[in-house]
Amino acid sequence: xxxxxxxxxxxxxxxxxxxxxxxxxxxxxxxxxxxxxxxxxxxxxxxxxxxxxxxxxxxxxxxxxxxxxxxxxxxxxxxxxxxxxxxxxxxxxxxxxxxxxxxxxxxxxxxxxxxxxxxxxxxxxxxxxxxxxxxxxxxxxxxxxxxxxxxxxxxxxxxxxxxxxxxxxxxxxxxxxxxxxxxxxxxxxxxxxxxxxxxxxxxxxxxxxxxxxxxxxxxxxxxxxxxxxxxxxxxxxxxxxxxxxxxxxxxxxxxxxxxxxxxxxxxxxxxx
Amino acid sequence: xxxxxxxxxxxxxxxxxxxxxxxxxxxxxxxxxxxxxxxxxxxxxxxxxxxxxxxxxxxxxxxxxxxxxxxxxxxxxxxxxxxxxxxxxxxxxxxxxxxxxxxxxxxxxxxxxxxxxxxxxxxxxxxxxxxxxxxxxxxxxxxxxxxxxxxxxxxxxxxxxxxxxxxxxxxxxxxxxxxxxxxxxxxxxxxxxx
Numbered sequence: 001x002x003x004x005x006x007x008x009x010x011x012x013x014x015x016x017x018x019x020x021x022x023x024x025x026x027x028x029x030x031x032x033x034x035x036x037x038x039x040x041x042x043x044x045x046x047x048x049x050x051x052x053x054x055x056x057x058x059x060x061x062x063x064x065x066x067x068x069x070x071x072x073x074x075x076x077x078x079x080x081x082x083x084x085x086x087x088x089x090x091x092x093x094x095x096x097x098x099x100x101x102x103x104x105x106x107x108x109x110x111x112x113x114x115x116x117x118x119x120x121x122x123x124x125x126x127x128x129x130x131x132x133x134x135x136x137x138x139x140x141x142x143x144x145x146x147x148x149x150x151x152x153x154x155x156x157x158x159x160x161x162x163x164x165x166x167x168x169x170x171x172x173x174x175x176x177x178x179x180x181x182x183x184x185x186x187x188x189x190x191x192x193x194x195x196x197x198x199x200x201x202x203x204x205x206x207x208x209x210x211x212x213x214x215x216x217x218x219x220x221x222x223x224x225x226x227x228x229x230x231x232x233x234x235x236x237x238x239x240x241x242x243x244x245x246x247x248x249x250x251x252x253x254x255x256x257x258x259x260x261x262x263x264x265x266x267x268x269x270x271x272x
Numbered sequence: 273x274x275x276x277x278x279x280x281x282x283x284x285x286x287x288x289x290x291x292x293x294x295x296x297x298x299x300x301x302x303x304x305x306x307x308x309x310x311x312x313x314x315x316x317x318x319x320x321x322x323x324x325x326x327x328x329x330x331x332x333x334x335x336x337x338x339x340x341x342x343x344x345x346x347x348x349x350x351x352x353x354x355x356x357x358x359x360x361x362x363x364x365x366x367x368x369x370x371x372x373x374x375x376x377x378x379x380x381x382x383x384x385x386x387x388x389x390x391x392x393x394x395x396x397x398x399x400x401x402x403x404x405x406x407x408x409x410x411x412x413x414x415x416x417x418x419x420x421x422x423x424x425x426x427x428x429x430x431x432x433x434x435x436x437x438x439x440x441x442x443x444x445x446x447x448x449x450x451x452x453x454x455x456x457x458x459x460x461x462x463x464x465x466x
Contacts, residue, residue, distance in 0.1 A: 008365070030344075030370040032362035032390055037374070073374040216373045219343050219359075226344075248343050248359060248371050 005042055010050050011035050017058045024068065024138070025201045028225035037071040044070075069141050073220065074110045078117045078151070079162035080215070081247050086167045087266040089121050092242050096210050102131040105209045105236065107200060108217035109135035112146025112193075117163075118213065119189040120175060124168070128192055134207065136198035143195045149185040151176075156183050200229050205236040212237055215267075216246035223253070230254045237271050244268045282310045282424075282464040283398035284347060284363075286391045288384030288414070290317040290406025292434030294329075296454040297404075301333040303458035308336065309465050311347040313355065313363075315387045317380050317406070320358040327354055343371045355382040362390040378410035388414025397422035400449075400464060402457065404428045406438030415446040424449040426460070 006014075011034065015026045026034055047053040056063050079085050096102045102122075106115045115135040122128040137143050151159075160172040176183040198206070200217070212233050218226050233243055234256060243251070243260065245267040251257040260269035289296065293316060316326060324340070330352065331338040341353040341361055346368045353369065355361035360372040360382050377383035384403070388411060391399045401418045403411045405428055415425045427448045430436035443451065452460055 030362075030364065032364045032370045032394075033372050033374075036362065036372070036386070036390070073372065075373055075375055219371045219373065223344055246373075248356060250343075 006035070006039050006050060008035070010054075011038055014038065014054055014057060017054060018064075018067075021058050022064055023202075024199065026071070028201065028222050028228075030220050030222050033073075033220050034071060037073070041067065041070045065141060068139050072139055073216075074139070074142050076110045076113045076216075077155070077162070078113045078159035079166050079168075080114070080117075082162045082165035082167075084166075084244070084247070084266050084268070085117060085121060085162075086165075087264050087268055088118070088244070089125070089167050091263055092211065092244075092268060093121060093125055093127060096242075097125060097127050099210060100130065102127060102211075103207060103209045104131060104133045104211045104213065105207070106133060106135045107198070107212060107214040107233075109137050109143075109146055109195075110139075111142050111151075112149065112190075112195075113151065113159075114213060114215060115146065115193055116149060116151075116185055116189055119192060120163070120168070121166075122192075123189065124170070128188070131192055133193045134209075135193050135195050138197065138199045138201075140197050143197065147190065147193075147195050149187070149190050150179070150182040151185070153178055153181050153183050200232065201225065205232055207236065208238050208241075209236055210238055210241040211244065212242070213244045214246075215244065216249070218249045219246065227254050230256070234259075234271075239271060241271050242268055243271070281398060282400050283395045284311050284313065284391055285400045285402070285461060285464065286313045286315065286387055287402045287404065288315045288388060288406075288411045289404030290380075290384075290408060290410065290435070290438055292405030292407075294326075295405075295434060296428065296457070297330060298333060299454050300458045300461070301330050303462075304334055304336060305462045306335040307350060308461070309349045311349055312336075312352045312461075313341070313347065313361065313387060313391070314352060315355040315361060315382050315384045317382070317384075317410070318357055323357060330354070341369045341371075343369065345369050355387060357382070360386040362386065363394045365394055367394070378408055380408070380410050384411035385414040389417045392417040392421040392423055395421075395423065399423035400426065402426040402428070403439055403442050404454075405433035405435045407435040408438060409441040411438060412441045412445050415442055419447055426457075427451050428457075429453050 019025050109115050122131050163172045176185045338352040362370040388401050425448045427442045428439045430439040432453050
């Protein structure tokens with residue numbers, strides 16, 4: 001059984017170690033979720049005691065890489081929520097197309113599926129050439145995967161359906177070549193991407209953007225941290241720029257929310 | 273079995289179901305009291321599309337407020353919170369909801385195990401979890417946690433479930449507080465805190 005192995009106090013001890021030793025601050029993550037990830041990893045890696053787990057996380061740099069990758073959630077999809085991508089294609093990106101240059105930040109990009117989806121839409125709107133997508137994540141190992149632009153072939157049927165539902169006009173298979181069990185995406189797509197680590201908890205704003213996409217990241221943060229990150233985004237979005245969130249995330253309770261206007265029924269807001 | 277439950281002993285009721293559970297819910301909901309003094313959380317396996325269908329169906333059959341659970345919202349008594357499709361629903365120590373888009377559990381998101389386990393850890397002996405009809409074993413591990421924390425495990429009688437596999441697995445693996453037919457459930461729920 002995977003539950004009950006680690007209690008709240010132990011979670012706190014471990015997260016304090018991680019902050020002191022490795023400089024990553026998970027203390028303001030939503031507790032139930034982070035506790036579940038930790039418990040899951042503890043069981044998965046067959047530690048005999050919490051003390052051993054704690055010691056390994058603290059002292060073994062190699063293991064800490066795995067810890068970081070496993071306690072953050074890296075489940076993502078291409079064209080996740082097709083109606084969201086339809087709104088980007090029809091309402092948001094054409095407006096940005098009137099600018100001489102488009103800067104987009106995909107915050108918490110994980111293995112890159114959303115960044116590649118965005119690049120495909122930009123390409124179909126003939127905007128990719130004047131765009132730059134900054135794709136960042138807390139986790140260096142997922143960024144290595146994102147740079148390669150290779151995704152498991154068995155997901156492509158779903159991605160292709162999502163793409164068509166989102167208003168995609170082409171045969172989705174023209175964007176990749178199948179290579180054993182992987183689909184390698186067209187290199188023109190990631191020629192306009194810059195990958196970098198960025199920690200939303202501790203790192204500052206690094207540019208001004210017309211669109212920030214941060215989907216299914218904030219659900220893992222507690223309310224205060226969510227508001228801090230909204231402030232960080234607010235300081236990184238140009239006037240009349242856009243902020244796009246996951247399907248269950250909202251600006252609603254953030255004090256500055258009234259300075260933003262919601263687009264359609266999607267989780268997209270425009271800075272006024 | 274089915275000893276009387278002490279007053280105020282239910283802090284939250286979690287109901288999990290899969291294939292064949294909708295009929296049971298539609299039978300339970302019209303018969304629920306309007307003033308239940310605990311929240312109900314529903315975790316039902318379903319496709320990600322048709323987002324509001326389940327909420328609307330159940331709302332039309334009860335005066336209790338039925339809504340899809342929102343991120344960081346507090347569970348409040350007398351309301352029904354439906355775990356959104358394609359997210360796991362977790363519960364924080366302060367009784368608020370966290371959603372989670374991590375890997376599927378038992379090929380399911382929402383997973384019943386995930387919510388049962390979270391509820392058991394937070395509400396301990398004051399949680400009541402009901403597992404309904406279904407054709408996979410999601411929920412069984414969660415009920416074991418409920419057992420461990422002293423909460424109450426209720427299982428739909430597999431002999432009268434449309435899909436008996438899920439309740440059967442539970443009966444084999446967990447100590448139930450009571451096994452109920454679908455027509456007995458509304459009464460059981462109404463009397464939880466009396």
